[in-house]
Amino acid sequence: MxxxxxxxxxxxxxxxxxxxxxxxxxxxxxxxxxxxxxxxxxxxxxxxxxxxxxxxxxxxxxxxxxxxxxxxxxxxxxxxxxxxxxxxxxxxxxxxxxxxxxxxxxxxxxxxxxxxxxxxxxxxxxxxxxxxxxxxxxxxxxxxxxxxxxxxxxxxxxxxxxxxxAADLPVAAQLIGDTQVRVSRVIRGTVEQVWRAHHDPELMKRWLLGPDGWVMTVADAAENVGDRFRQEWTREDGSDGFGFEGELLESHAPHREVTTEAMIGMPGEPSRNELTLTPVDGGTLLTLVITYPSAEVREMVLATGMTDGMEASYRRLEELVPVS
The missing domain is CATH 3.30.530.20 (START domain)
Incomplete structure (x- = not known):
């Protein structure tokens, strides 16, 4: 005690x-x-x-x-x-x-x-x-x-x-309530570096790729509240492809931002993504709280291997630190 x-x-x-x-x-x-x-x-x-x-x-x-x-x-x-x-x-x-x-x-x-x-x-x-x-x-x-x-x-x-x-652990996902998931990972680098990596289109195209074999073709960032963003990927051979779009709802650089996110071309309500960056021992704690339209949608998205793709991306991000 x-x-x-x-x-x-x-x-x-x-x-x-x-x-x-x-x-x-x-x-x-x-x-x-x-x-x-x-x-x-x-x-x-x-x-x-x-x-x-x-x-x-x-x-x-x-x-x-x-x-x-x-x-x-x-x-x-x-x-x-x-x-x-x-x-x-x-x-x-x-x-x-x-x-x-x-x-x-x-x-x-x-x-x-x-x-x-x-x-x-x-x-x-x-x-x-x-x-x-x-x-x-x-x-x-x-x-x-x-x-x-x-x-x-x-x-x-x-x-x-x-x-x-520990700072060397991979992405972890924790279910919260009926429709939320909290994704957490400590990323080597400062809060400012990690924030920039999430908002600089050229940097995003170097690390935000998910599993090997994909390239990011569109990285249109939202700069001000009310702006919209768009992100698209294809396989390295140009086949397949998917993307997300949404609106920037809140921004408190370099600590927090809130966006909506929906898959391009898919009907239904968007998710709400709340990103928070906090300095901790070993780097920056990235916390992403995602609120889905329903528990069913949450389970469907998690079943796609979302966290594995995020972990692959964050490993690439750490290779860019320090970001110049």
Whole structure:
């Protein structure tokens, strides 16, 4: 149990939680910025968390829900106000409605997570500032302190599990809910390099090829929100061929973008792709959350070997780093 102390200051309207860990700051920091890791300890054991979005940059947002033993859900929302890479981040923490929007009927808190080196490893100090004494007492009564203590009781196992999140692992896909999949991979290179590789048409044609034997013939990128993109491939001998097109819905370079995506010439609703790039030990964590029109479409796409093709492409991308 890494928890060292919990101190409540009723005058300052703060609760300070201090915890010490036998690992370096970088390892501890990565556990908090990687959605695959934080969801393994953020919720109490009986209410595990699922992060559907985790954008650790100023102005970014994290959305998660915790699922109870009876299947009921409780949602949370973080809005990142400040991020000092490897040292601290501050979020506006609130409750979320079923549709993921902020529940303004419930209190919001300001939480600052500070990471420092110690002789034995690292220390995390979390300071929560409440809007009023009444709301502070309300949230403590709802079990906030116990929830944070419970989370600290689970983090040791995550920190010890180095292999599950190593930088040399291939693409991994995790099903989320009924229609989503989260694709993750650590790519050697900086966030800026990986972002550029996803947006420079000439670079895209060198790595975004999927399995061997294909060439990218069209790489029309969307530069501004509302623009459309188009990507096409054929076999090296010119036979066959397919492509995707869509619209750029959001862009927060070089950290996050959201697009629609549909196969050219195929009827039906497009998917929604949310790309997030996060600096971690070993490179850049690429997280792609894809929301499909239905569970059936999701299963059909995954059965095509999508992740194998993505892994082949990302290996080529790493060969281009550093991108000049």
């Amino acid at each position: 890494p928890l060292t102390s919990v101190e409540k200051d009723l005058d300052a309207l703060t609760m300070t939680v201090t915890a010490d860990f036998p690992v370096g700051v970088r390892r501890l920091w990565d556990a908090y910025v990687d959605p695959r890791q934080i969801e393994r300890f953020w919720g109490p054991p009986e209410w595990p968390a699922t992060f559907t979005r985790h954008d650790v940059f100023p102005g970014g947002t994290s959305s998660y829900y915790m699922t109870g033993p009876d299947g009921s859900r409780s949602g949370g929302l973080w809005q990142f106000e400040a991020v000092d890479e490897g040292r601290s981040f501050t979020v506006r923490d609130g409750f979320a409605r079923e549709d993921g929007t902020l529940n303004t009927d419930m209190p919001t808190m300001l939480m600052t997570f500070s990471f420092t080196e110690t002789d034995a490893g690292s220390r995390l100090v979390t300071v929560t500032t409440f809007p009023s004494l009444e709301e502070m007492e309300q949230l403590v009564e709802m079990g906030m302190e116990q929830g944070m203590t419970s989370a600290m009781g689970q983090i040791d196992a995550v920190l010890e599990d180095l292999r599950a999140f």
